[in-house]
Amino acid sequence: MEKWSPQKIKLFQEKLLDWYDQEGRDLPWRKDHDPYHVWVSEIMLQQTQVKTVIPYYQRFMTLFPTVSALAAAPEDQLLKAWEGLGYYSRVRNMQKAAQQIMADYGGQWPNTAAELQKLSGIGPYTAGAIASIAFDEKVPAIDGNAFRVFSRLFEVDVDITKPQAQPVFYSLIEEVMPAERPGDFNQAIMDLGSSYMTAKNPDSEHSPVKEFNQAYLDGKELAYPVRTKKPRPVPVNYVALVIKTPQGYLLEQRSSKGMLANLWTFPLVKWQDLSDDEDLKTVALPQLATDYLVSTSNLRLKFRLLPAKIVTHTFTHQKWSLTLLFAETTTKQDLSFFPGRLIKASDFASVTWPKVQQKLWDEYQKSLSVD
C-alpha cells in the first residue's frame, strides 16, 4: 500500500473539497449542521438510498422536530413514521438514544465521536458522521462509500466485511483527512462514492481525483473493495390466514423481538415443505390453519383456498413463500383469547404494516375481484 506525501495529501484535499463546493448535492439535511438533523438523516440513510430517505426525513421532522419530542413519542407513532423504511430497530434505538440524551446528558448533545458511540444505535460510522459534520471533530466516518473509495485509491486488499478492516481504514483515512472541514471531507467522500466511484459502473475518467485512484490507474477498479459475499436467503414457508368477521379482519402484532418486531400482519403459520402432493394445499394447509386457531383460541372456521398464487417476499437472509387462506364468518366471534385484534379495512392505517403484509393484502384484494 503506497503512502502519500504531505504534498499529495494536500492536493487531494483541495481537489476533493473544491469539487464538493461546486458539485455537492443539496439535500434537506444539509441546510444546517444541527446534530439532530444530521443524526436522523444518518440513521435513515443506513443501508438505504438517498432518494428513498428524502420524503421520510421531511415527514419525520414535522412529526418529531426535536430530541425531546422524539424521546416522548409513543412507539406506535414512531413505527408508523418508519413504515416501509425497513430495519425497524433503528427507530426504536433512536428513541432510546433520545431518552438517554434527555436523562443522562440534560438534553445537551455529547460532542465527540467517542461519547456519541455510547448512545443506542450509534456505531462507529454514525458517531464519526455526527462528530465531524455537527461538531467539526477530525474523525473518519467510514460507510460503504468510504470503504469503496479508499480501497480503490490505495488498493487496500483487506476484506471490508471483516471487523478487522475497521482500524486499517480508520488510520488510513485519518492520515488523509484535513483538520479543517472534516465534515465536508467525509461527505465529499460519500458523494464521490455515489457518483464517479460507484460499485458497478464507475466513471473514474471524469472523477475530480482520478489521478489519485491507483486501482483505476492500474485498470483494476472493479477488484475493489475486497469483500466476501453473503449467503443466499433461506426459504421459509407460511400459511397466511385472512380471517374476515363482521368486526373486521384479524391482525396480529408480531413479537417485540426478531424480524418485523411489533409490526402487524395477518396470522402467519409456519410449515415445512412436507411434499409436493397435489392435495397439500386443499387438505394439509387448511388443516394446519384449523389446528392453529383451535390451539390459540378454540376457534373453528371453514377455510377455502384463494385463487391467488403464492405470495413471495425476500428479506436479506430469508425468502418467504406465503400461501393465502381465506375464512369468512358472518356471525360475531369472541376472539378475546386470540393474540390479535379485529380491524376494519378503513382503520388499517392505525397500525404499521411491513411490506410483506401489504403484498398479502394486495393479493387478497386481487383474488376477490377475480372471483
Place this chain on the structure above:
DNA sequence: GAAGCGTGGAA
C-alpha cells in the same frame, strides 16, 4: 466474529 435485521433499484 458471525449472524440477524427490510426494502428498493439496477443490471
Place this chain on the structure above:
DNA sequence: TTTCCAAGCTT
C-alpha cells in the same frame, strides 16, 4: 428471476 448493492448496528 436472480444477484448484488445502498450513508450499519446489535447481539
